[in-house]
Amino acid sequence: MQPELRPVDAALPIDIRPAATGPAYPTRRRRILRAFRHRSLAAGTVICVVLVALILAAPLLTSQDPNNQDPLAAFASPSATHLMGADSFGRDLFSRVLYGGRTTMLASLFVVLLGGVVGTLLGLIAGYWRGAVGFIIMRFADLLLAFPGILLALAVAAVLGSGLSNGVIAVAAILVPVYIRLVEGATVEVLHLPYVDAAVTLGASPFHIIRRHIVPNVASGIIVLTTSWLGIAALWIAALGFIGLGVQPPTPEWGEILNDGQNYITVAWWITVFPGIFLALFVVGVNLLGDGLRDELDPTLSRS
Amino acid sequence: MSNYFLRRLVSIVALAFGISVLVFLIIRLIPGDPAITLLGTNAGDASLVARLHQQLGLDQPVQVQYLRWIGNFLRGDFGYSYGDQRSVSSLLAANFPATIQLTLAGLALSVVFGSLLGVLAAVRRNRAADTVTMGIALTCMSIPSFWLGLLLILLFAVKFPIFNVVGGTSLKGLVLPAVTLALSSIGFNARFVRSSVVSAQQQKYVITARAKGISGWQVFRKHVLRNALLPILTIVGLQVGQLISGVVIVETVFSRPGIGRLLVQSILSKDYLTVQAVVLIIAVAYAVINLVVDLLYPVLDPRVANR
Numbered sequence: 276m277q278p279e280l281r282p283v284d285a286a287l288p289i290d291i292r293p294a295a296t297g298p299a300y301p302t303r304r305r306r307i308l309r310a311f312r313h314r315s316l317a318a319g320t321v322i323c324v325v326l327v328a329l330i331l332a333a334p335l336l337t338s339q340d341p342n343n344q345d346p347l348a349a350f351a352s353p354s355a356t357h358l359m360g361a362d363s364f365g366r367d368l369f370s371r372v373l374y375g376g377r378t379t380m381l382a383s384l385f386v387v388l389l390g391g392v393v394g395t396l397l398g399l400i401a402g403y404w405r406g407a408v409g410f411i412i413m414r415f416a417d418l419l420l421a422f423p424g425i426l427l428a429l430a431v432a433a434v435l436g437s438g439l440s441n442g443v444i445a446v447a448a449i450l451v452p453v454y455i456r457l458v459e460g461a462t463v464e465v466l467h468l469p470y471v472d473a474a475v476t477l478g479a480s481p482f483h484i485i486r487r488h489i490v491p492n493v494a495s496g497i498i499v500l501t502t503s504w505l506g507i508a509a510l511w512i513a514a515l516g517f518i519g520l521g522v523q524p525p526t527p528e529w530g531e532i533l534n535d536g537q538n539y540i541t542v543a544w545w546i547t548v549f550p551g552i553f554l555a556l557f558v559v560g561v562n563l564l565g566d567g568l569r570d571e572l573d574p575t576l577s578r579s
Numbered sequence: 580m581s582n583y584f585l586r587r588l589v590s591i592v593a594l595a596f597g598i599s600v601l602v603f604l605i606i607r608l609i610p611g612d613p614a615i616t617l618l619g620t621n622a623g624d625a626s627l628v629a630r631l632h633q634q635l636g637l638d639q640p641v642q643v644q645y646l647r648w649i650g651n652f653l654r655g656d657f658g659y660s661y662g663d664q665r666s667v668s669s670l671l672a673a674n675f676p677a678t679i680q681l682t683l684a685g686l687a688l689s690v691v692f693g694s695l696l697g698v699l700a701a702v703r704r705n706r707a708a709d710t711v712t713m714g715i716a717l718t719c720m721s722i723p724s725f726w727l728g729l730l731l732i733l734l735f736a737v738k739f740p741i742f743n744v745v746g747g748t749s750l751k752g753l754v755l756p757a758v759t760l761a762l763s764s765i766g767f768n769a770r771f772v773r774s775s776v777v778s779a780q781q782q783k784y785v786i787t788a789r790a791k792g793i794s795g796w797q798v799f800r801k802h803v804l805r806n807a808l809l810p811i812l813t814i815v816g817l818q819v820g821q822l823i824s825g826v827v828i829v830e831t832v833f834s835r836p837g838i839g840r841l842l843v844q845s846i847l848s849k850d851y852l853t854v855q856a857v858v859l860i861i862a863v864a865y866a867v868i869n870l871v872v873d874l875l876y877p878v879l880d881p882r883v884a885n886r
Contacts, residue, residue: 551726
């Protein structure tokens, strides 16, 4: 609505426009722009974007099939034809690293999605309906947390068998209790707030309360947790591939390539060095991103 | 205090029970029959399989198997490995010392170097040294431990053979695995110590002490460090779990004998009793360590005791 303005003589040097007022609070776009002044957020974004771009552009960057064997090129050292050298089967390592990145990154994304969704749902349920249901869910989370992560992942991988999708489930199992704890705690905290009482009094359904009042309050915590766990998930996926319980050869995956490189470490250092650099870079990028997001979204957790 | 102790003790017993049931069930879910694995080429003979089932107690209902196992376990009888017929307790005895040695070395490295880096960063907060140190810490956390292990092997065993790397439990052979194990915890501790020191520096008693004219170093040593380093104790408890995870990978990379490698191998060979014993012992030890840490805390920090 336009405010009523004082009628003035246009010839007078009085500015008749109302003082330009920006929005009362920063717009989303401004918040994003401001956030990028945060160094680690910017650095993390750059690293992640570059890596994702490299991996998406794999078909443009290399014409070699990652599984194409060329006995003549076996153990070829890095050169113009094989930028990162070749492995024992003469497969081009550059191509395997790029395509392997697709597997590792996608798998770790699925890990946080699966673990995050299951853990968040259980956490919401436990936080909202405390009592018997909540008790059982929380003791279940305690039980899972009592296992060092690797035991859980190994056990799940042993039950389900090796393979990429089972590896994802195995790693997600480590994450579920972490999400349950976080979401349950945040939910209980919000439940004490007057506006939730008001909503209950007005007869709002639990579904409505969870969706409108609780989820928005726990969302930033979930985003921060998800980002910081994306890097850990990548490390776990690669670790499972490295032990031989994750992705099975010949599918390229960073951990699987490293497992292969381990056998030839004395003759072909490149098989071990290059995929590891990419994996470490990806995790550094994601961790920087996570730090930045935490500082922006969750000031209480900020490391001052 | 004693009430609290009792409550915690009860909760640990309940947790241990839960763990034992879960482990037992998970192991039973692993596809494959150990009797068939054991008999190898003779597995076609159904009567042999049935006889072995009977001898191993595998023909009993699951709950009977569980009670039998847990009863014997509590008496210290862990049964015999399906793999090489040795008793599980002798397997554990043979493998535990190397793992404990490695874990303690890793823990020592991570606490010492993590604290040093963290204190350095906090003292030089928001200056170049802080940024660099925290960058190092983040990198430490991001480097995959198995890759670091491979790189160390490549450097120090292949290119410049200084340390004997593979196998063996000599002190010289411990260096590379311990560094590999500790690296990510060093990064984690450095970040934790930094924020802990920074928040202690902002306490009012620190300002008071400075106002009284006590020298900066004195204040730092007596008021900041003492208060800031205590919380590390709780972290150490949690870190043991992280280190145990690391141990499995580090022992695999360096082909070191130990519990981690025993566990991976017995999972792969469906050696039920060994897996059950190892997992239960590790998980209970982890819970007990955290209990000890929680009980020690009020002893070291009177503020908590008075609460």
